[in-house]
Amino acid sequence: MNTLDRKVFRELWLIRGQVLAIAIVIAAGLSTVIMSYSTLESLQQTRERYYQEYGFADLFSSLKRAPLTLVQRITQIPGIADAEPRVLAPVRINLKNYHDPIQGQLVSIDKHNPDAMNKVYIREGRMPVKSQQIEVLISEAFAQPHQLHPGDTLQIIVNGRKQQLHIVGIALSPEFIYQIAPGTIIPDFSRYGIIWMEREALETAYDMQGAFNDLSIKLTLDADDKLIIEKLDDLLKPYGGLGVYDRNLQVSHHFLSEEFKQLDEMGSTFSFIFLGVSIFLLNMVVGRIIASQREIIASLKAFGFSNMAIAFHYSKLIILIVCIGIVLGVSAGLILGNNLAHLYMEYYRFPYLDYQLQVKVILYSTSTTLVAALLGTWFSIRKAVQLQPAEAMRPEVPQRYNVTFIERLGIKKYLAQPSRMVLRHFERHPVKALLSVFGTAFACGIMIVGTFFIDAMDYMVNTEFNLSQREDLTVTLINPTSYRALYELNNIPGVLRAEAYRTASVKMHAGSHSHRTAIQGFSSNNVLHRLLDTQNTAISIPDTGILLTEFLAQKLGVKIGDSISVEFLEGKRLTRQVHVAGVINQYIGLSGYMNIDALNDLMQEGRVISGAYLAIEEGAEYTAQSILKNLPQIAGVEEQKSMVESFYATVGDFMLTYIAFVSGLSIAIAFGVIYNNARITLAERSRELASLRVLGFTQAEVAYILLGELGLITFLSIPLGMLIGYWLSYGFIIGLQQDLFRIPFIIEPPTYAYAILVVICSALISGLIVRRKLNQLDLVSVLKIKE
Amino acid sequence: MNSEVVFQMQGITRTYEMGDVQVHALRGINLKLYAGQFAVILGMSGSGKSTLLNILGGLDLPSSGKVYYKDLELSHASEKELTSYRRYHVGFVFQFYNLIPSLTALENVSVVTEIAAHPMQASEALELVGLSDRMNHFPAQLSGGQQQRVAIARAIAKNPAVLLCDEPTGALDIQTGITVLETLDVVSRELGTTTAVITHNASIADMAHRVIYLNDGQISKIQQNKIRKSPNELSW
Secondary structure (H helix, E strand, C coil): CCHHHHHHHHHHHHCHHHHHHHHHHHHHHHHHHHHHHHHHHHHHHHHHHHHHHCCCCCEEEEEEEEECCHHHHHHCCCCEEEEEEECEEEEEEEECCEEEEEEEEEEEECCCCCCCCCCCEEEEECCCCCCCCCEEEEEHHHHHHHCCCCCCEEEEEECCEEEEEEEEEEEECHHHCCCCCCCCCCCCCCCEEEEEEEHHHHHHHCCCCCEEEEEEEEECCCCCHHHHHHHHHHHHHHHCCCCCEEHHHCHHHHHHHHHHHHHHHHHHHHHHHHHHHHHHHHHHHHHHHHHHCHHHHHHHHHCCCCHHHHHHHHHHHHHHHHHHHHHHHHHHHHHHHHHHHHHHHHHCCCCCCCCCCCHHHHHHHHHHHHHHHHHHHHHHHHHHHHCCHHHHHCCCCCCCCCCCHHHHHHHHHHCCHHHHHHHHHHHHCHHHHHHHHHHHHHHHHHHHHHHHHHHHHHHHHHHHHHHHECCCEEEEEEEEEECHHHHHHHCCCCEEEEEEEEEEEEEEEECCEEEEEEEEEECCCCCCECEECCCCCEECCCCCCEEEEHHHHHHHCCCCCCEEEEEECCCCCCEEEEEEEEEECCCECCEEEEEHHHHHHHCCCCCEEEEEEEEECCCCHHHHHHHHHCCCCEEEEEEHHHHHHHHHHCHHHHHHHHHHHHHHHHHHHHHHHHHHHHHHHHHHHHHHHHHHHHCCCCHHHHHHHHHHHHHHHHHHHHHHHHHHHHHHHHHHHHHCCCCCECCCCCCCHHHHHHHHHHHHHHHHHHHHHHHHHHHCCCHHHHHHCCC | CCCCEEEEEEEEEEEEEECCEEEEEEEEEEEEEECCCEEEEEECCCCCHHHHHHHHCCCCCCCEEEEEECCEEHHHCCHHHHHHHHHHHEEEECCCCCCCCCCCHHHHHHHHHCCCCCCCCHHHHHHHCCCHHHCCCCHHHCCHHHHHHHHHHHHHCCCCCEEEEECCCCCCCHHHHHHHHHHHHHHHHHHCCEEEEEECCHHHHHHCCEEEEEECCEEEEEEECCCCCCHHHCCC
C-alpha cells in the first residue's frame, strides 16, 4: 500500500461516523434493489422451472359438456401439440369441527397419461389408486390450515349428493400456485380447497362418463395462438365453451404476474429514490471533504502529483465508502430477499424455491451505484484538481456577506447577533443551504412513501368492506334460480336482510380492447351491497346501461355515454350492446354493474338470481351458517369478516412486510442525511465558532449559532418534505395500478406526523452529538492553524 | 559569476483578482539564478515574493513575460510539463509546512519519494534534518520547528535540482528558525542544490550568496555577499 492510500484509510477512519451514515444509506438503496429483484428473479425462475417440469398448459377452456371423442379433432388443429380433457366440478366441503362453509374444486387426474399437463407434485403421501374408497389428493394450501394429512377423510357435496373422500396425499399444481376461489380476488386458504380425484371416480360422481368439461392445450413452439384460440372457440361453442384463453387470463398465472409486476414496480421506485438520495449525500460529503483539503491538494500538486493521480486518490475515498455500503447492502439485501421470497412461498404454492444468488442483479446494482457515485462526485473532484496550486495555497477571499432580506424587513432590532449570523450564513450560501434543506426534505418524503401504504390499505378495506359491501355473508347458488330462493334465505333464523344479486361471466369489447370479467346485477334499493362514487357516497344503479369500475373503463378506453359490446359466456351466450351509464370508484377487482332486472333482460333470462347478500343478527352467525351449510342448492358462502382477515393475511401481508423493510431503511436514510449535514456544518464552521468562544461567547451561545442553522434547515425541510412525500407516493400509486386492486391515494395526517417526528428526532440526536463535539473544541489549536 | 544559469526571468508580470481588488503582484521582473547558489529574495509582506517563488516553482503562470528553467520555458509549459518539472526537479518548503495531518513524518516524506526518479530513503532525509527519532510521529505531535524540518526533509528527499523555500522560518521562533536555516544550509551545500529562500527577515540575507530585494512587485536591488555568514551567526 502506498502512502497516499494510507492517507485514504486514516481519513476515512477520522470521519467514520459520516462514512457509516453514508454507507448505510447506500446499503439501504442497494438492499432494496437486491431484495426486490433477487426475490423477483428467483420467483420467476422458480415459476418457469415449475411450469416446465409439471407441464403447465398454454391454453385453457371450460365448457359445459363435450364427448371425449372431440379431443381427436382438437389435436388435429395445426399448432396444437397436445390436448387434455378433464372433468372439473365445484363442490362444497364439510369438515368435522369446522363450521364455516368451504368451497372446493374437484379436478380429475389421469394417472395413465405420463404426458399429462398441469401435473401434481406430491408433497406428502401418494397418488390415488382405484379402490373401494374414493381416494383423493388435496391441495397443500387447504390442508395446512385444517391440519389434514393422508389418512384423514372429508365429506363433499357434489351435484347435491354427499360423498366421503379419503385423503391419500397432499399436492401442489402449477395451475393453483395462487389458490383462489373462482370469482373472488382474495385467497382464503381455509375456505377454498382443490381436490384431485381419479378421472373415473370423478366421472361417476359428476355424471360425466365419456365426457369432459375442461380442456388444457399444449401448443407447438411455432403455433399462432390467436388463430388457434379462434378455431377452438368455434369448435367448442356447440358444447357450451366459455371461451378459450391463454396463460395471461389463467387466474393463478395472472395474479402471479400482477404480483411480479408490483414487486418490480416497488423495487424500481424505492431503489431509484434510495440510490438517488445516497448519491446526493455522498456528493455533499465528498464535495465538502475535498473543499477542506484544498491546501493538501495544492501541496500534492507542488510535489509533482498529476491531476489524474490526485483525482484517483480522492476517487478511492469514494470507492471505499461505496464498497462499505455495497458489502452492507448486498448482505442485507440477500437476507431480506431470502426472507421475502420465503414469505411469498407461504402464499404462492411452489413445490420448491429456486432462491439463487442473483449475480446479475448484484453486479448490475453495485456497478450502477459505484458509477453513479463516481460520476456524482466527479464535479467536486474536478473543481478541486483544476485549481492552480498557487491559488489554492492563498487563503480564500473572505466571503461577502450581506444584510439579509429578513433583516431588511425591519426586524433587525429583534435579532441578536448570533441569529443574524445564522441568517446571513444561510443567505450567503443559498445553494449549500438549499441542498441541505432538500436532502432533509427527501428523507422526510421517503418516510412518507415508506409508511403511507398502511393508510391506503386501511382506507381501501374500509371503503370496500365497511362502506360498499356491508353484508355479513355472500351466498352463491349452484345455478341461477328464481326469487323464491331469496325468500327462503330471508326466512333463515338470524337473517336480518337478504338482497339478491345476479352475476354473469362476460367478455367486454370496446374497439380493439377487450376484457374478461363479470357483470354483477343488483337492485338500486340495496342497503347492504352498494356502489360508491369517488366521494364515497352511495349511488343508485340506473335502470338501463352499465356502470364500470374506473380502471376497467380506462382499460377499455371508454367513457360515459360510449357503447360497449358484452359477450355473455354463459346462458344463451348472447352478445349485446350496452351503453356506459357511469364510472364508479372501486379499489378491489374489475367489474361491471347493472340493474338486476336489466341484466336478466339483456341475457334474455327470466327473473333469476345467482345468490344473495345477507345481514346476520349479531350472535346468530353460527346458527345461520349451519343452516346454510346444509342447503343443497348453495354453492358457497363467503363471510365478509374472514375476507377482510384473509386480505390482510395475504395481499396485505406481502405489502406490509415489504413496507416494513422499506420504512426501516427510510429511517436509516433520514438519519444519515441529517447527521451528515450536521457534521459537515460543524466541520466547516468550527474555526469561526472557536473564535467566538475565545471572544467570550458561552458554549450555549455558540451552540445556538450552529444548532440554529440546523434547526432552520430542518424547519424549512418539513413542508418541502411533505410535498415530496406526497408526489412520490402519488407516482408510486400510479405505477401499482393493477387488476387485483388499486391502492387509493390516501395519506393520513398521522403518517405525515410520523415522518416529521422521525426527521425532528434525527435532527435532535444529530444536534446533540454535534453539540458534544462543539463543547470539546480545542480553542487554542484552532486559532493556531492558519485560515 | 560563471556558473550555469538555472532560472531566467524576462519581464515577468503577474496580476490577479482577489475579490473585487486587482492585485499587481509582479510588475516586470528580470532575474537570473545560478546553479548551486543560495539566493535570498527579500521583501516586505505584499512585495510579490511568494508570487515570484510560485512562478519559479511552476505553481503559477506569469501574466506576461518569459521564465525559463534551463531550457524549459515554464511560462508556456503545459500542465503535464509543469507537473513533471515539479515532480523531478523542484523541492518545496512552505511557510506553513503543509504537512498532511493524517500521515506520519516518515509517510509525509514517503509521499514524495514514492513518485520521484532518484530519491533518497525517506528515513535518510529525516536523518539529514535531525529527526530520525520522530519519524513515526504525526504532525500534530511535532513542534513547529520539527514540522518545518519534516517539510524540508520532504523537499530534499527527491534530490531536487532546486529547492524553493517560502518563508521557511516565518512561523518559528528565533532558535528554531536558526536550526531550520542550518538544515537548509547543510542540505544545499552537501547536495549542491540551487536554493531560493524568500523571506521578509533581512538578517537571513547574510547567509546567501546573492540577495534580491523586492519592493512592490519590482526588483529594487541585487546584492552579492562576499562573505556568507553561517546561520548561527545571524541575528534578528
